[in-house]
Amino acid sequence: MQRFDTIVIGAGVIGAAAAWRLAGRGRTLLLEQHAFLHEAGSSHGGSRIFRHAYEDREHVRLAVAADALWGELEAATGERLLHRCGGLDLGTAGHGELDGIEAALRAEGRPVERLDGAAVRARFPAFGVGDDVEALYQPDAAIVPATRAVATLLRAAAAEGAVLRDREPVRAIDAAADGVEVTTPAGRYGAERLVVAAGPWLAGVLPELALPLRVEQQQVLYLRVGADARAFAPGRMPLFIDRHGGIYGFPLFERPDAVKVSAHEGAPTIRLEDRSDRIDPERAAATVAAARRLLPGLDGELVGGQTCLYTKTPDERFVLDRHPEHPRVVLAGGGSGHAFKFGPVLGEIAAELATHDGPAERATDHPIGGFAVARLGTP
Numbered sequence: 001m002q003r004f005d006t007i008v009i010g011a012g013v014i015g016a017a018a019a020w021r022l023a024g025r026g027r028t029l030l031l032e033q034h035a036f037l038h039e040a041g042s043s044h045g046g047s048r049i050f051r052h053a054y055e056d057r058e059h060v061r062l063a064v065a066a067d068a069l070w071g072e073l074e075a076a077t078g079e080r081l082l083h084r085c086g087g088l089d090l091g092t093a094g095h096g097e098l099d100g101i102e103a104a105l106r107a108e109g110r111p112v113e114r115l116d117g118a119a120v121r122a123r124f125p126a127f128g129v130g131d132d133v134e135a136l137y138q139p140d141a142a143i144v145p146a147t148r149a150v151a152t153l154l155r156a157a158a159a160e161g162a163v164l165r166d167r168e169p170v171r172a173i174d175a176a177a178d179g180v181e182v183t184t185p186a187g188r189y190g191a192e193r194l195v196v197a198a199g200p201w202l203a204g205v206l207p208e209l210a211l212p213l214r215v216e217q218q219q220v221l222y223l224r225v226g227a228d229a230r231a232f233a234p235g236r237m238p239l240f241i242d243r244h245g246g247i248y249g250f251p252l253f254e255r256p257d258a259v260k261v262s263a264h265e266g267a268p269t270i271r272l273e274d275r276s277d278r279i280d281p282e283r284a285a286a287t288v289a290a291a292r293r294l295l296p297g298l299d300g301e302l303v304g305g306q307t308c309l310y311t312k313t314p315d316e317r318f319v320l321d322r323h324p325e326h327p328r329v330v331l332a333g334g335g336s337g338h339a340f341k342f343g344p345v346l347g348e349i350a351a352e353l354a355t356h357d358g359p360a361e362r363a364t365d366h367p368i369g370g371f372a373v374a375r376l377g378t379p
Ligand SMILES: Cc1cc2nc3c(=O)[nH]c(=O)nc-3n(C[C@H](O)[C@H](O)[C@H](O)COP(=O)(O)OP(=O)(O)OC[C@H]3O[C@@H](n4cnc5c(N)ncnc54)[C@H](O)[C@@H]3O)c2cc1C
Pocket: 009, 010, 011, 012, 013, 014, 015, 031, 032, 033, 034, 040, 041, 042, 043, 044, 047, 048, 049, 050, 168, 169, 170, 171, 197, 198, 199, 200, 201, 202, 205, 218, 219, 220, 262, 307, 308, 309, 310, 332, 333, 334, 335, 336, 337, 338, 339, 340, 341, 342
């Protein structure tokens, strides 16, 4: 049996990042059930939002740490992974829904501007918002090319000596007081510690915990811009989250002729075996209508789409903790539709939990108090 210091299950953004942070600390094996960079989980696609804009200071701090680690990865690999284009949070004027985000950003010393509807229209002509809208603008929000970022994390892990194996599903985990063994169709591997970063499969990989995770099938749409594409170019158009219309989206980035738009809420809960690549036309029509209202210069023709899975915890906070029964096993997941931006720091925390003994909060300097397994009320 081959032995390692740490085994990581899952090559999504969290597992890939954990392998990168672990590789320099000891013999590391990463096992992925599908082909690397597959499209059946949560971390594939051409873009994700990176922003510091959260209502609680802990998430702002985590985003600051992730920002630095994405930069470290860029420097180590020569890849550009944070494409700064600015970010706009749009809300209803006078409703105070952006106040918490603004306060948290200011408290952490992050740059942010408050704009009224007229200022949004004047500065970012793609947005046809009314005077009933107000916005927060964060200049340092960025687009992360998702699949490329995972590939870069894996490449960096391999460069540091991690052993990466794909098409090798972990079928069984045996955790004992002195080590962990996992079984795949190719054989058995032993390690001191195990990180389970199995995304939507997390609850199934650790059934004894009965984790209350809900998997949603999301869809993203590529909508053709109008004849004059200038207003949709990065630099003129920031990425955006529109609380008013319930959609979020990006400037021109992945495609030359279309912007990517999606709805964060309202996706169906699915069983993993029912996952499909099919775009639901009814939900797509609602997203297209909301995008046309917000972005009047959009042609709006649907030129492509992709599905992707959210793994939601009841409070939409992540799970980053040791297994309550087996302290050598670390859980890292429950991305709840917003974990990509934090990928490198979640991987780093998982690596710290796997390489330090003692209580979880003392293993890392990052704020993880809200991510404990115990809050989920598992057996
Ligand atoms: C449409 C969409 C848009 C999003 N937009 C954003 C955004 O703008 N900003 C943001 O920050 N976040 C965003 N997210 C969320 C973010 O992408 C996810 O939270 C993140 O990718 C989760 O990563 P993960 O590593 O936990 O899971 P995954 O990427 O699913 O990785 C888990 C991996 O584990 C493997 N695995 C599972 N079981 C086993 C096993 N038994 N053996 C071996 N391997 C196994 C799987 O095959 C998979 O590759 C979005 C998500 C979606 C779906």
